[in-house]
Amino acid sequence: MFNSKMVRLGRERSAIRELYEYGSLRKAEIGEENVFDFSIGNPNVAPPAAVSEEICRLTRDIPPQALHGYTSAPGLFEVRRAVADYIQNKFGAPMSADLVYMTCGASASLAIALSAILEAGDEVIVPVPYFPEYSVFVEQAGGVLVPVCTDEKFHLDVGAIGAAITEKTRAVLVNSPNNPTGAVYAEGEMRALGALLKARSALREKPILLLADEPYRELCYVAPPIFPMSVYENTVVLYSFSKSLSLAGERVGYVAVSPACSEAEELFAAVCGAGRYHGYVCAPSLFQRVVGSALGLSGDLGEYRRNRDLLYGALTEAGYECTVPEGAFYLFVKSPEADAAAFSERAKRYELLLVPSDTFGVSGYVRISYCVSRATIERSLPAFRALIESYR
Ligand code: PLP
Numbered sequence: 001m002f003n004s005k006m007v008r009l010g011r012e013r014s015a016i017r018e019l020y021e022y023g024s025l026r027k028a029e030i031g032e033e034n035v036f037d038f039s040i041g042n043p044n045v046a047p048p049a050a051v052s053e054e055i056c057r058l059t060r061d062i063p064p065q066a067l068h069g070y071t072s073a074p075g076l077f078e079v080r081r082a083v084a085d086y087i088q089n090k091f092g093a094p095m096s097a098d099l100v101y102m103t104c105g106a107s108a109s110l111a112i113a114l115s116a117i118l119e120a121g122d123e124v125i126v127p128v129p130y131f132p133e134y135s136v137f138v139e140q141a142g143g144v145l146v147p148v149c150t151d152e153k154f155h156l157d158v159g160a161i162g163a164a165i166t167e168k169t170r171a172v173l174v175n176s177p178n179n180p181t182g183a184v185y186a187e188g189e190m191r192a193l194g195a196l197l198k199a200r201s202a203l204r205e206k207p208i209l210l211l212a213d214e215p216y217r218e219l220c221y222v223a224p225p226i227f228p229m230s231v232y233e234n235t236v237v238l239y240s241f242s243k244s245l246s247l248a249g250e251r252v253g254y255v256a257v258s259p260a261c262s263e264a265e266e267l268f269a270a271v272c273g274a275g276r277y278h279g280y281v282c283a284p285s286l287f288q289r290v291v292g293s294a295l296g297l298s299g300d301l302g303e304y305r306r307n308r309d310l311l312y313g314a315l316t317e318a319g320y321e322c323t324v325p326e327g328a329f330y331l332f333v334k335s336p337e338a339d340a341a342a343f344s345e346r347a348k349r350y351e352l353l354l355v356p357s358d359t360f361g362v363s364g365y366v367r368i369s370y371c372v373s374r375a376t377i378e379r380s381l382p383a384f385r386a387l388i389e390s391y392r
Contacts, residue, residue: 009136014132014133014359015132015355015356015358015359016039016040016041016132016355016359017040019039019040019344019353019355020037020039020040020353022348022353023035023037023039023353026351030351033379034351035351035353036350036351036352036353036376036379036380036383037353037372037376038352038353038354038355038367038368038369038370038372038380039353039354039355039369040369041179041243041248041328041329041330041369041371042248042369042371043242043243043246043248043299043329043371044246044303044371044372044373045246045299045300045303045304045371046246046299046300047245047246047247047299048245048294048297048298048299050293050294050297051245051247051290051294051297054289054290054293054294055286055290058286058289058290059286062289067285067286067289068285068286069285070282070285071102071282071283071285071288072282073272073275073276073281073282074100074101074102074272074275074281075100075101075102075254075282075283075288076102076285076288076289076292077097078292079102079288079289079291079292080097080098080100080101080102080254081097082292082293082295083095083097083100083102083254083256083292083295084096084097084099084100084256086295086296087227087229087237087256090227090296091227091229091230092227092230093227093229093230093258094258094259094260095229095256095258095259096259098265098268099256099257099258099259099264099265099268100254100255100256100257101254101255101256101257101268101271101272101275102252102253102254102283102288103252103253103254103255103275103280103283104251104252104253104280104283104284105215105240105241105242105248105251105252105253106213106214106215106238106239106240106242106253107133107137107240108251108253108275108278108280108283109213109238109239109240109253109254109255110133110134110137110211110213110238111137111140111141111274111278111280112255112271112274112275112278112280113211113236113238113255113271113274114137114138114140114141114143114171114211115140115141115274115277115278116267116270116271116273116274117141117170117171117209117236117267117270118138118141118142118143118170118171119142119170120142120143121142121143121144121168122142122143122144122168122169122170122171123143123144123145123146123166123168123169123170124138124143124144124145124146124169124170124171124172124173124211125146125148125161125164125165125169125171125172125173126138126145126146126147126148126172126173126174126361127147127148127149127150127156127157127161127174128147128148128149128150128360128361128362129150129154129180129181129332129357129360129361129362129365130147130173130175130360130361131175131179131180131213131360132359132360132361134173135361143170144168146164146169147361148160148161148163148164150181150183153183153323154178154181154183154323154332155183155185155186155189156174156185156189156190156192156193158189158192158193158196161193161196162196162200165200165208167204169208170206170208170209171208171209171210171211172193172197172208172209172210172211173211173213174193174210174211174212174213174228175212175213175214175216176190176212176214176216176225176327177216177217177219177220177225177326177327177328178216178327178328178330179215179216179328179330179367180330180332180355180357180360180365180367181323181325181330181332182308182323182324182325182326182327182328182329182330182331182332183323183325183326183327184220184222184223184224184225184326184327185225187223187225187226190225190226190228190231191226191231193210193231193232194210194228194231194232197210197232197234198232198233201234207234207262208234209234209235209236209261210228210231210232210234210235210236211235211236211238212228212235212236212237212238213238214228214237214238214239214240215239215240215242215243215244215253216243216244216327216328216329217239217244218244218296218297218298218301219243219244219298219301219304219327219328219329220301220326220327221301221305221308221325221326221327222326222327225327229258229260233258233260233261233262234258234260234261234262235258235260235261236255236256236257236258236261236267237255237256237258238253238255239253239254239255239256240252240253241253241287241291241294243328243329244297244298244299245291245294245297245298245299246299247287247290247291250284250287250290251283251284251287252283252284252287252288252290252291253283255271257271303374304329304370304371306374307329307370307371307372307374307377308324308325308329308331308370310374310377310378311331311368311370311377312324312325312331314381314384315331315333315384318381318384318385318388319388320333320334320336320384320388321333321334322334329369329370329371330367330368330369330370331367331368331370332357332365332366332367332368333354333365333366333367333368334364334365335356335357335364335365335366336388336391337391338363338364339363340356340357340358340363340364340365340366341356341358343356343366344356344366346387346390347366347387350383350384350386350387351383352380352383352384352387354366354367354368355367355369
């Protein structure tokens with residue numbers, strides 16, 4: 001009776017959201033403090049003070065119609081220019097305001113960019129594990145997601161990417177710092193990826209695009225990742241302020257097309273067309289202005305680092321296996337049984353909400369979002385210990 005694909009997507013819901021909704025009900029039943037909800041990547045760290053101050057200033061100083069009214073479809077020009085200037089000054093990569101499109105977060109950036117570039121049957125190579133919504137966004141654009149393996153620490157396996165390239169490959173989509181593993185791709189591996197894409201694009205009519213999904217760019221405990229446009233010309237950056245500025249509910253981000261892309265202007269026209277097609281025109285106007293004044297800032301990374309250290313230390317001591325996250329706010333832990341969904345179900349008995357990794361395209365792990373209060377982590381530790389004990 002209705003669009004069957006949409007009914008399916010609506011009914012299936014994401015495994016993360018499913019667990020999050022379960023957690024909300026459970027908290028109502030037994031009390032918030034008794035549920036250890038590590039399901040969703042909702043930042044708990046406050047936005048930088050400058051963000052709250054700017055919200056106050058804007059609402060006080062700018063007349064309502066100007067502040068809350070429509071902006072032009074790709075966003076306020078002064079904000080697009082601020083983004084372009086920031087990219088040029090911070091990363092030394094040429095960028096033009098005319099190639100920046102303000103969006104409603106990274107989800108919109110992904111949906112727009114994939115729709116802009118894919119023709120039916122085009123392939124998008126994605127290192128696993130990956131953010132689950134990628135499959136939705138690739139599919140809606142008519143593309144085919146091609147998963148490729150990563151190495152034992154979830155870093156890029158450039159050889160595997162090379163082997164997966166076919167004449168249908170249109171893009172490689174990478175996410176660093178990574179959700180769900182916390183891996184931050186090193187400069188060397190990104191340069192190797194850039195060299196591969198350059199070599200393999202040389203004889204093609206359409207070059208392979210590098211799509212860099214970067215909502216965690218500033219959330220890094222190791223050397224910050226190299227800016228992707230610096231390693232390969234045909235690059236599109238998909239950014240969000242959801243995580244860096246703790247503004248996940250405000251829905252703001254951008255798509256930035258490198259001026260070095262072949263046919264950059266036409267690509268940007270396709271981005272604008274895809275924004276229009278999906279109804280993602282004119283990102284929230286108050287928050288366009290807010291983020292324009294807060295580029296490069298982030299919430300207190302120290303809080304995430306302390307959470308990471310506490311949880312990583314306690315869990316590995318208890319016998320769990322995981323690699324140290326280098327960025328973002330996720331710990332990717334090996335499930336003590338092969339079936340991660342069964343492990344996640346068992347964890348629920350201890351009021352621990354852990355996302356099984358099958359939703360990220362690999363089996364045998366769970367993801368723990370540690371963007372929660374320190375008190376939640378401290379209270380959860382006996383439950384984690386009891387859970388692993390239950391396997392002995
Ligand atoms: N990409 C990745 C890797 C993410 O982790 C997320 C959100 O968790 C998104 C995209 C979507 O971000 P947004 O909330 O800005 O739409």
